[in-house]
Amino acid sequence: MTAHSFALPVIIFTTFWGLIGIAGPWLVPKGPNRGVIITMLVATAVCCYLFWLITILAQLNPLFGPQLKNETIWYVRFLWE
């Protein structure tokens, strides 16, 4: 229905998780738990970014489209658009 760009979400999310994963560790205050917190930040950033990236890449060049029932087509056609 709406054209979605690919570059914009990639830039936004890469920056977002990059800030958390790469810039975040520098901001953690010194203390006994500093190592653990840095590990958690980096691991979260890597896992969540990778997860989102795989999802968007999997939808980038679809090989087939959704198969809809005719009732769905009727109401989506007139409700969403």
Place this chain on the structure above:
Amino acid sequence: MGSMFRSEEVVLAQLFLPTASAYACVSQLGELGLVEFRDLNASVSAFQRRFVADVRRCEELEKTFTFLQEEVRRAGLPLPRPEGALPAPPPRDLLHIQEETERLAQELRGVRGNHQALRAQLHQLQLHAAVLGHGHGHGPLLAATPMDGPSDLTPLLQPPGTPHRDLRVNFVAGAVEPGKAAALERLLWRACRGFLIASFRETERQLEDPVTGEPAMWMTFLISYWGEQIGRKVHKITDCFHCHVFPFPEEEAARRVALEQLQQQSLELREVLRETELFLSQVLARVQRLLPTWQVQVRKVKAVYLALNQCSVSATHKCLIAEGWCATRDLPRLQEALRNSSMEEGVSPVVHCIPSRDMPPTLIRTSRFTAGFQGIVDAYGVGRYQEVNPAPYTIITFPFLFAVMFGDVGHGLLMFLFALAMVLAENRPAVKAAQNEIWRTFFGGRYLLLLMGLFSVYTGFVYNECFSRAMTIFPSGWSVAAMANQSGWSDEFLAQNPLLMLVPNTTGVFLGPYPFGIDPIWSLAVNHLSFLNSFKMKMSVILGVTHMTFGVFLGVFNHVPPLPLPTGISASATACCWRRCLSWCFCSASSATWSSSSSSSGCASPRPPPPGPPASSSTSSTCSCSAAAPPTRRSSRARRWCRRYWWSWPWLWCPSCCWAHPCSCTGGTGATPRGPAAHCRRTRLSSWTLRTETRRRPRAPGSPRSWCSPRCSCTRPSTPSSSAWAASPTRPPTCASGP
């Protein structure tokens, strides 16, 4: 990295404790938890050690405590949890505790005995009163005169002419337990039929059984009989049934007097009983107050003496020598603790670090947050000394992988809120003291649940599922109207075709990937599983390979400090790199399918032959037209694939003797592997390694040729000392590989 990357550095410390202050020193060390003592008297039995008398004293005290605890529990009183720091008391205080405990136990036993006796007495009085009351109702009828009785009660079957010599009616009155009343009645009828009248009646109210305390309705009976022999029989029968028989005065006035006396007695008895119970409750209250503290203290005293038993006595008998593992970081604290606890004695203990060949224990300090995750990792196997600890990474990867499987915003939010409630209430005493096992399981994993809920919310957004319904945060990237217009889907056409597919190649149908997550159109599609399954399977492989590579990368650090780097790499490189490259080859192939152009030339896009089972189902489902591709296309596809993935060739053609199990990475340097590594070496070696290993080792003469099944081609290696093959000689090892 923090202290959780590896286990801490631990050193063997020898402590010279002067005999006078040994107890205090060990007690202080126990409070601080700095040292793990080693048993220096392992060859000595438990009964020959130095402090065995003290240990026995503590154990007897604990037995008395159990008795006291049982009494308190029987009275229905709760035992409060001990509060505050309770260090082990010095030996003279222990004597005081012992005396006090003995006195309390004796008092309690005496009072209990008295209480029981008084209740039994009261029970008897009550029964007697009930029996007399029984007679009261029937009194006028049964106050017999010698003449009246037999004439009314002449039995029908009495043989005529028998002289009624003894016409006096006698009474036996008593009480019998309710269960036996019917049997008693029957037996009386069978034995003395015709010569007695028995009347049974229930007591008016329930009486408490003195032993068990259960209320029960007793049956009182009044037997009127005549004849000496009958009387003897009746007495024998009542004795047999353990009935309580009471004297039954015939005149009503006498009965009334007796009843009044009984009532007076029972009133007095109740007073005494009340006083006894008051005293009992006072004693129990004292026990309730003192017992929890004592239990903790005596347990600590016993632990101190058990630790002292592990020390060896020096030749001059002036000091005890203790050996224990202590973290290097804690050595100053250890010295200060020893100094403080022996300040009164004047002689200070000495700490001396000695080198050791034994592997030190693994010490990882955890906070209440990290303790749960470390516990999960330790359940798989505790790492060796200074081995890389995977626990800090599992703080994120466990919840994340759970969330990949769970993936729902609504349910994830509920889980997060439940865990948040537990975390915020964790310091409440009611929550801490709860004993329910199921609750303790959940409470122990509250931080894990918190993170699992949080990640599930995120993956729920990515999967676009909230309580299993899709959300349209952004408008969908698929246009149904465009497809309908382009393909001329009129209403009649739609009515005739129940299912229609959107083709992404058509102009204007697919307008771009959904920026965050899965497009909501898929939740309306009938074939949503075809897309989602392929997506999720490829994602699982990529995530899995990433995690495993990270694990292997961490494993390199196990070899880096103790060994020079090249040996470490040669041990793991060939084995692991082969597998890694194979997996990464597959991952990049998956990515290539995503980056290829869409479906009109999609069937012509290079598709690599699936290297493993997970790929085949997904690739077969993604393009249905691949089967129809002409042969020329396939060969050109193959050529294109070869050109694209040329970098994976060297690894594909690596000699297969490098193909060993990944577990051999950690043990490849020849150090004896322990724990899970050894287990997997023992049971999961591939057939290749079996054959190459046996070819390398010469077979000693006399060892059996083959203990395995006839079909197996391996031979048992010669040296039983080779650790990976260790098996008892009586049982032949099962061959790890099939034919």
